[in-house]
Amino acid sequence: MKNQLLILTASSLLALASCKSEETDTPVSPPTGTTPPTSGTTITSTLPVETNRPNSTYSPAFTGQTRVAGIRTTTSYTSNVLTTALTSPWGIASLPDGRFLITEKAGTMRLVTATGQVSAPLSGIPAVNSSGQGGLLGLCVDPAFTTNRLVYWTFSERRTDGNLLTVAKGRLSVNETSLENVTVIYRATPAYSGVNQYGSRVIFDRTGNLIVSSGDRSDPGIRVQAQAVSSAIGKIIRITTDGQPAPGNPFAGQAEARPELYSMGHRNQHGLAIHPVTGDLWEGELGPRGGDEINRIQPGANYGWPVITYGIDYSGQRLGEGIQQRAGMEQPVYYWDPVVSPSGMTFYSSNRIPEWQNNLFIAALSGMHIVRLVIENNRVIGEERLLSSEGQRFRDITQGPDGALYAITDGGRLYRIDKQ
Secondary structure, three states: OEOOOOOOOOOOHHHHHHOEOOOOOOEOOOOOOOOOOOOOOEEOOOOOOOOOOOOOOOOOOOOOOOOOOEEEOOOOEEEEEEEOOOOOEEEEEEOOOOOEEEEEOOOEEEEEOOOOOEOOOOEOOOOOOOOOOOOEEEEEEOOOHHHHOEEEEEEEEEEOOEEEEEEEEEEEOOOOOEEEEEEEEEEEEEEEOOOOOOEEEEEEOOOOOEEEEEOOOOOHHHHHHHHOOOOOOOEEEEEOOOOOEOOOOOOOOOOOOOOOEEEEOOOEEEEEEEOOOOOOEEEEEEOOEOOEEEEEEOOOOEOOOOOEOOOEOOOOOOOOOOEOOOOOOOOOOEEEOOOOOEEEEEEOOOOOOHHHOOOEEEEEOOOOEEEEEEEEOOEEEEEEEEOHHHOOOEEEEEEOOOOOEEEEEOOOOEEEEEEO
């Protein structure tokens, strides 16, 4: 598929200053401190790409927090389906040689080549509880994979006291048919009988520690623990590769707080990514009806769920007090209403499509497209929707060692997206 060429070019985002937002009838202006988009970014309109009515009447806390101007890629690119033979893939990780490890929800992990050849399931994976939103979830490979062959992944585990999010590691065998010496290194307790909203992605930070997203488990009785420092529910976790609290974690030493906690107040975080320039941790999480969020994670910060949100309940009622701001709770950098259901995400660091450099790409489930966000000075200044004509629920996305983007869908497809 070839992208369509530009509708309108702009040399600066300052043209937005005279337009009107869809939420209010007041002039909008660029976020304070931002700079124009990178060379080649195209403003398709002064209107956002989202044209549907929001679920709520909530107003953003600042200009550019939602429904920013639409943009259009100027470089011709293609998207090719490499395989349709996957079964409900959930996570994808690039290997140094250009192949991929891909998890499938039911509990299998496979090797896939850059040409789309899919291996038999690897043996050695512990049993998962794939009921509801559970299964074999996020994964990553060790930065020293070429020498240690270590892989890390998250999954939903059934225990006698309930289900929980679990982190494991293992070594890919030399003959590449199994994971060896598999060890569970962390469990996000407490266990709970529900089967929804585990998160969960796992990535490495720049200090060699693991970052894990642990969801709020959905139900009203358990999701309140997202605000409890004594619980791993609704948190970002930072641990060593042996599962111990990472040195320097912000809650260490705080009364009743778990030392592995890195941030709190999260709902259902399907996206984690490290900015290739700043090294900052960015996170995406699914809201209820409205309120999908992109956050820049600060150590020790509280991101508000379920106290503040830009979404409403599935019943149509307000959640809690129906508030969007509270002192001591962080605002999302960006949010969507209605939802796009942001899942896996990655920053683009390749130079193959220069205008994409340092942009954030997000696999959207209910949105059925790939989101491209242009970010300047930690604010979103442009949004594009890619591959929306494919009709796929995009589950995860990564950049391969060749500089191309690779995305998996619930329908079993693996796409390669690159300069034409």
